[in-house]
Amino acid sequence: MNFHPPLAALLVAVTCLATNVQAQERHNAVPMPEWEPAQLEQALAKATLGRAEEGKRLHHFLYCSACHGDNGTSPSRNWPSLTGQKPDYVMKTLLDYKQNMRRDHYRKAFVMTKVSSLLDDTQMADLAAYYASQPAPTVPPQTQGKLARKGALLATQGDAKRGIAACAGCHGEQGESGVTPDTPALAGQTPEYFIQAMKMYKQGMRTSDVGGVMRMFARPLSDAEITSLAHYYAGLGSRGSLAP
């Protein structure tokens, strides 16, 4: 996997913050698995070799469809959409769950920790290929326009004073997925899920971000800012879906 140069530079800055998070975690006395970049690269070697047809079959056979919707676009606010993601990100996140890096244990993520235990690497790649083959999600029904406008500024400009890079720099101009194949698309993502994900980074419960990037960006954000970002990105769904 290739790191984008700015990202690599950022990683240096991140290290001290990440250790803070780690200190908190140690306090919780829970072991915290994290990716080594090289190890991740190896794990994702098969990510682009998946067969979308087989992924489609698995999506239904393994009841992924019962939560994530008929084709991976979430039917409601209660689950994330998977469509429009690049295969690397989906495969990586399934490995994350299996390896317990998204440890929202007794709540939402627990179900994925269990479900992912059923999957081997080939199946993960197949599922990833299927979601990538489907059109990205359009605007979820409960997006709030006013909140979205507030989020736009932060997403496109960042906040230098607080060390927050523009989200768009990594997640794409329109949130259509990012600079590296394992940077997720955010356009059209369920706002409730987006908020949950950011809170988990903020609390150090989600340690799947290599080098702690997202934990670093999420930490200074207020709950109100997170909510506005969530609605901004949800609102990009319609445009994101036009992108190939």
Add this chain to the structure above:
Amino acid sequence: MLPSPHQHPVRLTALLATLAMASGAAISSDIPIATGKMIGDTCASCHGTRGRSFDEYMPSLAGINRDQLVQAMQDYREDRRASVVMNRIAKGYNDREILAVAEYFSRIR
């Protein structure tokens, strides 16, 4: 020995009456139905009191869009939407009941 609740034969008349109530199609509007709150409160054991299971993986229903809930229940009932348990539950409700329970949950903040 006492009869088993599971072996007890349900009387035919009752069964037919309920069948008519259950099927989405032929519902006479003068058969009484429970209120949306009555129905909704019995969903609460899974979906949380007043549908507020926000932290759980059983989805929350509080404040859900009314038409979205109606659509979901009808899709479950007709097996158009994949599910682990809801398709079995949705088969117990007719369209009027679904609308009533949708009104109830959609009004909860």
Add this chain to the structure above:
Amino acid sequence: MHSSRRDFLKSLGVAGALALTSGPALARTRSRTAHVVIIGGGIGGATAAKYLRLAAPQMRITLVEPVRRFITCLRSTDVVVGHMDLDDITFTYDALRAKYGIRVIHDRAVGFDPQKKTVQLLEGFPLAYDKLVVSPGIDFIYGDVDGYDQEAAATTLPHAWKAGPQTLLLQKQLRAMPQGGTFLLVAPPNPFRCPPGPYERASLVAEWMIRHNPTGKVVILDPKDQFTKDVPFKKAWERLYGYNTPQSRIDWISASNGGKVLKVDAASRTVTAQAGTFRADVVNYIPPQRAGTLAFRMGLTNREGWCPVDRHTFESSIVKDVHVIGDAAVADSMPKSGYSANSQAKVAVQAIADLIEGRTPGEPSMINVCYSLAGEHYGVSIADIFKVVDNRIVKLPASGVSPITESPAQPLLEAVYQRNWHRTFANDCFA
């Protein structure tokens, strides 16, 4: 019915003769001033207290329950096999008090006067009520089988069918079992609390043995030929425990195969059934059941030992202004489960709120879902919707049992949802 049992029921006094009370003109009582007393702070009673408050912010509501920390039966078999602690299934009345303004009295109801509409407590002053809700759960019928009595249950052959000391006794006995030993489970006749419970317990004990006692075995002696969810249960047993093979860890001996128990020798843990004599290392004897003793004291029971009610309101058909819910009530096709008790409480609450305001009670609607674990990661469920037709509770014909599929995700998700359900359900009752 066994003669000893009939005598027993008679000795408790069935009060068909109790005069119906006229009571004050209810239409004039308003929820603001009405006093509702709830006896029994288990699943049914706690739910009734909370939902009454949600329905009537101003009502005076009193809950009478002897214990301060209520141990639910739900998931108590997980405690037996060590997946959970007793603390995980123990709930207090703090939220009912603080959040819902319920007056909770830790005392025992010992009788009542249906004319004066008062309840007598063991220690406190009598309580006057406008409406009374009774959710006393079950008690056991001993003396049906020679050699098995309350003493034997408490010391050597636990039923662990009310969570508490016997749950821990059974856990201790299981752990102390010699390698290659036999765990004998005697299932009760219908109707009884938690119809899938005995089979869930047999499953989880069999699974425990894979890890801790690989040559051990579970034998179920059953006075029935069928049990709830038996199709998915047996499928799970095939998949997980070699059921229907010579190496099966579970043996289910049905009524037709001689599963009915004739006598018991507690000291040697020997159980004689029609099929023969079984010497076991642990005997989990689950006796036949009846409504909680309080219901008999109050004269709320019928000849079979359960409380008949008006199905629209759960008002006792024997005594006016008294609503009986939960395991103790006669509820036709509804199984005796926590979920049913919770649903019935909500129907009774609707009826009480309507009656107090002088309205015709609204139409009931109920659900029961029983989640069981056939293994730690293998759930099976039954989900049914109930309506009242001609004063009978009728299960709607749609099929309620988990389908059998080839997908490994299906039973896994049922098991995951079961844990979720346990939390949301307990919160719905107690928090």
